[in-house]
Each structure stands twice: as C-alpha cells, then as structure tokens.
Amino acid sequence: MRICKSKKVIMNLDPIDICPKPAVYQRSNGRESHLYDVLSFKDFTETGAYYFEMRNIRYELRYLTDKFDKIDIKRKKCERKILTYLLENEHIIDKKISDALDVYDSDKIGLYDYAALYAGGSVISTPNTSPYLVEHATIFLINMNFLSDPKSILQPTTLPGNCFAFDGTEGRVRIKLARKIEIKAVTMEHIRLDVDRSSAPREFRVYGLPHQNGETPEVLGTFTYQLTGRPYQTFQIVNNDTKAFEIVELHILNNYGKDDYTCIYRFRVHGNYTEY
Amino acid sequence: MRICKSKKVIMNLDPIDICPKPAVYQRSNGRESHLYDVLSFKDFTETGAYYFEMRNIRYELRYLTDKFDKIDIKRKKCERKILTYLLENEHIIDKKISDALDVYDSDKIGLYDYAALYAGGSVISTPNTSPYLVEHATIFLINMNFLSDPKSILQPTTLPGNCFAFDGTEGRVRIKLARKIEIKAVTMEHIRLDVDRSSAPREFRVYGLPHQNGETPEVLGTFTYQLTGRPYQTFQIVNNDTKAFEIVELHILNNYGKDDYTCIYRFRVHGNYTEY
Amino acid sequence: MRICKSKKVIMNLDPIDICPKPAVYQRSNGRESHLYDVLSFKDFTETGAYYFEMRNIRYELRYLTDKFDKIDIKRKKCERKILTYLLENEHIIDKKISDALDVYDSDKIGLYDYAALYAGGSVISTPNTSPYLVEHATIFLINMNFLSDPKSILQPTTLPGNCFAFDGTEGRVRIKLARKIEIKAVTMEHIRLDVDRSSAPREFRVYGLPHQNGETPEVLGTFTYQLTGRPYQTFQIVNNDTKAFEIVELHILNNYGKDDYTCIYRFRVHGNYTEY
Numbered sequence: 019m020r021i022c023k024s025k026k027v028i029m030n031l032d033p034i035d036i037c038p039k040p041a042v043y044q045r046s047n048g049r050e051s052h053l054y055d056v057l058s059f060k061d062f063t064e065t066g067a068y069y070f071e072m073r074n075i076r077y078e079l080r081y082l083t084d085k086f087d088k089i090d091i092k093r094k095k096c097e098r099k100i101l102t103y104l105l106e107n108e109h110i111i112d113k114k115i116s117d118a119l120d121v122y123d124s125d126k127i128g129l130y131d132y133a134a135l136y137a138g139g140s141v142i143s144t145p146n147t148s149p150y151l152v153e154h155a156t157i158f159l160i161n162m163n164f165l166s167d168p169k170s171i172l173q174p175t176t177l178p179g180n181c182f183a184f185d186g187t188e189g190r191v192r193i194k195l196a197r198k199i200e201i202k203a204v205t206m207e208h209i210r211l212d213v214d215r216s217s218a219p220r221e222f223r224v225y226g227l228p229h230q231n232g233e234t235p236e237v238l239g240t241f242t243y244q245l246t247g248r249p250y251q252t253f254q255i256v257n258n259d260t261k262a263f264e265i266v267e268l269h270i271l272n273n274y275g276k277d278d279y280t281c282i283y284r285f286r287v288h289g290n291y292t293e294y
Numbered sequence: 295m296r297i298c299k300s301k302k303v304i305m306n307l308d309p310i311d312i313c314p315k316p317a318v319y320q321r322s323n324g325r326e327s328h329l330y331d332v333l334s335f336k337d338f339t340e341t342g343a344y345y346f347e348m349r350n351i352r353y354e355l356r357y358l359t360d361k362f363d364k365i366d367i368k369r370k371k372c373e374r375k376i377l378t379y380l381l382e383n384e385h386i387i388d389k390k391i392s393d394a395l396d397v398y399d400s401d402k403i404g405l406y407d408y409a410a411l412y413a414g415g416s417v418i419s420t421p422n423t424s425p426y427l428v429e430h431a432t433i434f435l436i437n438m439n440f441l442s443d444p445k446s447i448l449q450p451t452t453l454p455g456n457c458f459a460f461d462g463t464e465g466r467v468r469i470k471l472a473r474k475i476e477i478k479a480v481t482m483e484h485i486r487l488d489v490d491r492s493s494a495p496r497e498f499r500v501y502g503l504p505h506q507n508g509e510t511p512e513v514l515g516t517f518t519y520q521l522t523g524r525p526y527q528t529f530q531i532v533n534n535d536t537k538a539f540e541i542v543e544l545h546i547l548n549n550y551g552k553d554d555y556t557c558i559y560r561f562r563v564h565g566n567y568t569e570y
Numbered sequence: 571m572r573i574c575k576s577k578k579v580i581m582n583l584d585p586i587d588i589c590p591k592p593a594v595y596q597r598s599n600g601r602e603s604h605l606y607d608v609l610s611f612k613d614f615t616e617t618g619a620y621y622f623e624m625r626n627i628r629y630e631l632r633y634l635t636d637k638f639d640k641i642d643i644k645r646k647k648c649e650r651k652i653l654t655y656l657l658e659n660e661h662i663i664d665k666k667i668s669d670a671l672d673v674y675d676s677d678k679i680g681l682y683d684y685a686a687l688y689a690g691g692s693v694i695s696t697p698n699t700s701p702y703l704v705e706h707a708t709i710f711l712i713n714m715n716f717l718s719d720p721k722s723i724l725q726p727t728t729l730p731g732n733c734f735a736f737d738g739t740e741g742r743v744r745i746k747l748a749r750k751i752e753i754k755a756v757t758m759e760h761i762r763l764d765v766d767r768s769s770a771p772r773e774f775r776v777y778g779l780p781h782q783n784g785e786t787p788e789v790l791g792t793f794t795y796q797l798t799g800r801p802y803q804t805f806q807i808v809n810n811d812t813k814a815f816e817i818v819e820l821h822i823l824n825n826y827g828k829d830d831y832t833c834i835y836r837f838r839v840h841g842n843y844t845e846y
Binding site: 055066068069072075079082083086087090093097099102104107108111112115116119120122123125128129131136137174189 | 615638652659671731763
C-alpha cells in the first residue's frame with residue numbers, strides 16, 4: 019500500500035523534503051478521513067507508515083510550539099502596551115482637562131482678541147443697522163434692558179441677554195481694532211442657554227479696511243455659524259498676502275429664523291501683530 | 295495486556311469511536327502515571343499500543359492546533375477591539391471635555407433658569423425671614439457688605455459672600471418667574487470655597503402658586519441639598535399634571551449646623567415654557 | 571546505534587529521567603539536523619528509538635497543552651481586566667471632568683484665599699513701588715485705564731489688563747489678610763492671553779508679619795513663577811513652626827524681561843485658620 023500519493027498534506031513544515039509523506043487526510047465521498055481510518059494496525063506496521071507519521075507529528079509539534087511561542091510573545095507585548103497605555107490614561111485625561119481649563123480660562127478660546135474692549139478695540143459705527151428696542155426684547159424672555167449696545171459684542175459674556183440685538187435679520191457693525199494687524203481668524207459666539215435660539219447669526223461676511231477713512235472694504239471671507247456646534251466658532255481667514263487692517267466690518271447676512279431681530283453675543287478678531 | 299479498559303482518557307477528541315483507547319494516565323495509589331511508566335518497551339511493541347498511542351497523539355495534536363487557531367482569532371479580534379477603542383479614547387476624552395465646558399459655559403448647568411435676573415425673574419418677598427445683619431457677617435471670614443440681598447440668589451456667582459444670608463436656620467423666599475411655566479426641576483447651589491460651610495441649606499421645600507395673589511401654595515417637592523455633592527444640585531419635580539406656575543416659594547427647612555444664619559447662593563427654576 | 575548521547579534535548583519535560591533520550595537535533599557542520607535525518611527507518615525500528623521518540627512527543631504535547639491552557643487563562647483574565655477598565659473609563663473621565671470643573675468653579679483652584687477681597691483682605695501699602703502710568707500702558711496693547719490699582723491682585727480675573735502694573739522689574743505689595751492664619755501656601759497667577767507676557771513676575775519672595783506694626787518681616791519662602799506652566803501656580807510654605815501671620819508682603823524680585831513695568835494679576839494666601 020502506497021501512502022505517499024495523497025494530495026493533501028496538513029502543512030509544509032520544513033524545507034526538508036520528507037517524501038514519502040504520510041497522508042493525513044484522504045477524501046472519500048467528500049468527507050475527510052484520517053490516516054487511522056484507512057490504515058489498519060497491520061498496514062500501519064508493515065508499510066512503515068508509523069515512521070513517517072511519527073516524523074510528521076514531530077514536525078507539526080515543533081511547528082505548533084514555535085508558532086505558539088511567537089504568538090505568545092506578541093500577545094505579551096500587546097498586553098503590556100495596552101496596560102501601559104491604561105496606566106498613562108489617567109495622566110492623559112488629567113492633562114487634557116487641565117489644558118482645556120487653561121484655555122477656557124483664557125477668554126474661553128485662548129486666542130488674543132484685537133477687537134475686544136480689553137485689548138483696546140471699539141465699535142465705531144453700525145451702518146444701516148438699528149439697535150432693537152429694549153422694551154420689545156423683554157417679552158421674549160430675555161431681559162435686554164440697557165444691553166442692546168453694540169459694544170456688548172466686544173466683551174466676554176455667558177448669560178442670555180448680554181448681546182447686541184438689532185432690527186431684522188441683516189446688520190453691520192464696524193469695529194476699530196486695538197491696532198493694525200494681519201487678520202488670521204475671526205470667532206463668532208452665541209450662547210446656548212436661550213430658550214429661543216432662532217435669533218442667532220447664520221451667514222456672515224467679514225471685511226477689512228486699512229484705516230478708518232480707508233479704501234473700499236476688502237472681503238476677508240464669508241462664513242456660517244453652526245447653531246448645533248460649539249458656542250464659540252473660530253473661522254480661519256485664508257488670504258496669502260500679508261495685508262494688515264485696522265478696521266473690520268462684520269456683516270450679518272441672515273439669522274436662524276427670527277424675523278424681528280438678530281442677536282450678536284461676541285465677535286472676535288485674531289491675528290498677527292505687525293509693526294507699521 | 296489489555297490497555298483499552300482504562301477509565302481515564304485525556305479528552306474526547308473526535309466523534310469517531312477509537313476503542314481500544316490507549317490509557318494515558320492510570321491512577322495507582324492516588325498518583326497519576328503515564329502510559330510509559332506502566333508499559334515497557336517490550337509491552338509497547340508487542341501489544342501494538344504504539345499504534346493507538348500514535349493515533350491518540352495525532353488526534354490531540356489536531357485538536358490542540360484547532361483550539362489554538364480559534365483562540366488566536368479571538369485574541370486578535372479582542373486586541374483589535376481594544377486598540378481601536380484606545381485610538382478613539384483621546385477623541386472621547388476631548389469630546390467629553392468640550393461638551394462639559396460648553397455646559398459649564400451655559401450658566402454652569404446648561405439649563406435655562408426662569409427665576410434668574412437674566413430671564414426676568416425677581417424676588418417679591420421673604421415671608422417671616424430677616425436678612426442677616428451685614429456687620430455680623432464679616433466676622434465669619436465672609437465679607438457680606440451690601441450683599442445680603444435676596445435677589446443675590448437669582449444671579450450667577452462663584453465667590454464666598456455673594457449670597458442671601460438670613461437669620462436662623464429656616465427661611466422663605468418668594469420668587470416671581472420670568473413667565474408662567476410648568477416646573478420640571480429646581481437647582482440649589484452652594485459654593486465649596488467657604489471655610490465654614492455649616493450655613494448651607496440642608497432640607498428645603500418648594501411651593502408653586504399660579505399667580506401672585508393666587509390660591510393656596512401647592513407643594514412641588516421636598517429635597518435635601520448634599521453638602522458633599524457637587525456645588526449645583528438639580529432636583530426633578532415629579533408631578534404628572536401639567537399645571538403651570540408663575541410664583542415659586544423656596545422654604546429652607548434647616549441648614550448644616552450654623553445656628554445664627556443660613557446662606558443661599560443660588561436657586562433656579564427650570565421648566566417647559568407654555569403659552570397661556 | 572546509541573542515541574542517548576546527544577547533547578541537545580528540546581526541553582526538560584518531566585521530573586522523570588527518560589534516558590535513553592532521543593536526540594532531537596544533532597549539530598553537524600553547524601547546522602541543526604533532525605532525528606529523522608540521521609536515523610533511517612531501519613535504525614528507527616531496530617534501535618527502538620520510536621518508543622522513546624513517541625514518549626518524548628507525548629510529554630511535549632502534554633507540556634504544550636498545559637502551557638497553552640495556563641496562558642489562555644491568563645489571557646482571558648487580562649482581557650477581562652482591560653475590558654472592565656474600558657467600561658469604567660467613561661465614568662472615570664466624567665468624574666475627573668466634573669471634579670475639575672467643581673474646583674475651577676471654586677475660584678479656579680479650590681483653595682480659600684485669605685488675602686482676597688471676598689474674604690476681607692486688603693492692600694495696606696506698596697513700599698518703594700510706583701504704580702505704572704495708565705497712559706503708557708495702553709500702547710502695549712493692554713487697556714489699563716483705571717485698573718492699575720494694587721487691590722486688583724486680590725480679586726479674580728481672566729482678562730488682559732486687570733492687573734496691578736508697577737514701574738520697573740521689582741516691587742512690593744503689603745497685604746492685610748482677612749485674619750491671622752498659619753500660612754501654608756501662596757498662589758501666583760498670570761494670564762496666558764497677553765500678546766506680550768514678558769511683564770509676568772519671575773522670582774518673588776514672601777514675608778510674614780504677625781501684626782501691622784509688628785516685628786521684622788520673616789521670610790516665608792522664595793519662589794519662581796514658571797511662564798510656561800499653568801496660569802495659577804501654588805507654592806507650599808515649608809515652615810515647621812506654627813507661627814501665625816496677619817500681614818503678608820509680596821516682593822517681586824524680577825520679571826520675564828520687560829524693563830518698563832511688571833504686572834501682577836492675582837496673588838493668594840492659603841492657610842489654616844487658627845483662633846487667637
């Protein structure tokens with residue numbers, strides 16, 4: 019009986035060619051059969067199959083042992099990596115929290131605001147824009163007494179009503195920055211706490227002017243404030259030239275559905291300081 | 295020598311019945327012995343035990359290889375799952391931090407407060423309750439000059455002394471909400487920073503009245519502020535009817551041990567806005 | 571043919587001495603060879619090597635199975651541990667965030683400040699120190715109008731300009747605490763938001779005096795504010811005696827490079843309250 023003609027061998031265990039190979043499985047009628055199902059004890063002994071079977075077992079055992087050891091090393095390495103990470107995890111969390119609080123403590127976003135009152139910025143005009151009447155505003159749950167002043171938008175706030183509300187859905191505020199800067203980004207902020215947030219700015223355009231009596235305003239960008247996003251949203255100004263501006267005009271194009279008025283809580287201008 | 299009578303076989307390796315089974319272990323005197331301890335070389339060869347032993351080894355090797363491969367697949371899957379989680383972990387942390395800061399930025403708890411000054415709420419009376427004398431308060435480390443005004447409790451604060459202090463351990467404050475609402479929850483806040491926190495409110499009851507000159511006050515709930523909990527604690531009002539109230543009375547029942555006075559830092563009323 | 575003289579055996583599988591041991595590998599010309607490479611079928615049968623080889627395989631298989639089971643138990647345990655941790659991880663993050671926010675809400679650092687205006691502290695003098703002129707300060711981007719008042723350092727702030735600015739790089743502020751305390755720590759705070767942070771205090775010394783007209787000031791410590799660290803930095807006072815002080819003098823020794831002026835945003839004094 020020949021056993022080395024079998025087509026299927028468990029695996030190629032070794033570079034050494036070990037024919038005659040013992041057949042481990044032989045297919046008959048689509049089923050897998052084992053060597054011992056087809057070789058009787060007598061055949062097994064007389065053909066010397068046990069020699070090859072034993073050799074094969076030896077190779078397989080060696081192969082399995084090696085594979086097992088290799089994978090066990092990988093497993094240990096991976097576990098160590100994970101456990102090390104988890105040990106560090108609490109430090110990572112603590113660090114992230116303290117970093118986030120330090121940024122929050124820095125006027126919430128950690129960016130210097132050249133339009134802010136604290137920097138020396140000011141509102142110079144609100145072209146074609148009427149501040150909303152305070153008496154009306156109160157009935158919308160928000161107490162706007164003495165607050166609908168455009169310079170509200172140049173200072174920090176967290177409370178409903180501390181905004182500049184103007185008639186309708188479109189309006190402009192012209193701001194003199196603390197100094198002439200290359201504008202890199204602007205931030206629009208609206209509070210979350212309001213019962214009715216439909217008065218929040220939606221699309222807005224930002225213009226720059228070199229000086230108060232300067233040339234035609236230059237469009238720096240048109241942006242959309244996302245009502246479902248974070249309260250403070252910073253938008254990058256993408257202009258490759260390094261032109262500096264002292265005057266910025268914020269043009270609110272529309273709001274989130276309130277017809278009567280629109281509220282701006284805070285608008286900021288960030289940039290590089292340049293000496294002129 | 296018969297070896298198929300042994301009681302103990304390592305494992306049931308295969309559905310195929312492979313009797314005569316080689317005895318792997320035989321108990322003698324309570325100890326486990328190995329086949330090779332009880333079968334001499336001569337026995338091993340002459341009984342043909344090696345045939346069965348070899349078959350058994352083959353099955354066990356196959357079983358172990360299969361088991362190993364299956365477990366290795368599970369291991370890889372689990373490791374991938376963990377590593378994926380850890381990769382996402384930093385995003386989870388960042389998201390949780392920014393969400394928490396956004397809530398904190400929304401009057402600390404992210405709930406609109408219909409009692410707050412910002413909403414239009416006001417204190418209308420403090421029945422049977424005497425504001426604590428400012429001159430006395432100073433000696434308890436807290437500078438209460440011009441602060442022991444009941445409307446203090448309707449505005450944000452983080453600093454010691456910015457509270458309404460009243461004589462004794464029991465007191466009432468009647469508040470007119472910004473508008474008539476279905477009251478869903480109230481929030482009691484006390485700062486952590488005080489050296490002596492025994493003046494904090496402990497148990498308190500909340501009443502609702504439909505109008506300023508309304509019917510008998512209706513009890514909305516009795517709650518306990520936990521001194522060891524978070525500074526701001528929100529309590530749900532469980533009433534299934536949808537009755538709306540414009541007036542809320544806060545009744546402090548006792549405090550955490552200070553006999554002379556009790557301090558309320560902030561009390562808030564949350565709810566659904568309903569049009570009447 | 572003797573096979574038990576081989577030097578190398580795969581592993582010591584069992585306490586039982588199983589000589590004659592089958593040689594698994596034999597080195598010839600620096601290469602590893604297998605038993606089956608050196609033993610012919612005839613040798614294998616005639617020497618009875620198969621008996622020992624089989625026994626060895628049996629031991630190795632048993633050893634590998636045991637090892638595999640043990641490691642699999644360890645693996646499962648480790649995976650469970652990791653998965654349990656990850657399940658708890660979100661709670662850990664939430665807890666850390668809310669704890670950090672509660673501390674932040676407690677005057678940012680959660681320590682009572684006996685120098686603060688809220689506690690009843692006050693600035694009693696600024697020996698040999700001239701407040702910086704407001705008109706000059708504005709040109710450095712910071713609007714210091716009406717702010718360069720030493721008592722600024724006894725109250726919370728987050729905005730640029732809300733500091734006490736004094737001429738030059740060295741200055742003193744003498745503070746009367748809310749009451750006589752054992753001083754345990756001091757906190758120096760400088761905001762991050764400034765465009766130019768070179769006016770931040772660098773090294774400073776803290777003195778204690780028992781009373782306003784007391785003995786010679788006692789040095790409590792000399793510290794360095796790290797400009798790259800957190801905005802608020804707390805320094806422990808290491809003095810083993812339990813001497814109490816009512817007056818504290820802050821002596822700024824130098825700053826981070828600004829020649830004209832130095833800004834102190836906040837200085838705090840923490841300690842144990844003691845009854846005298």
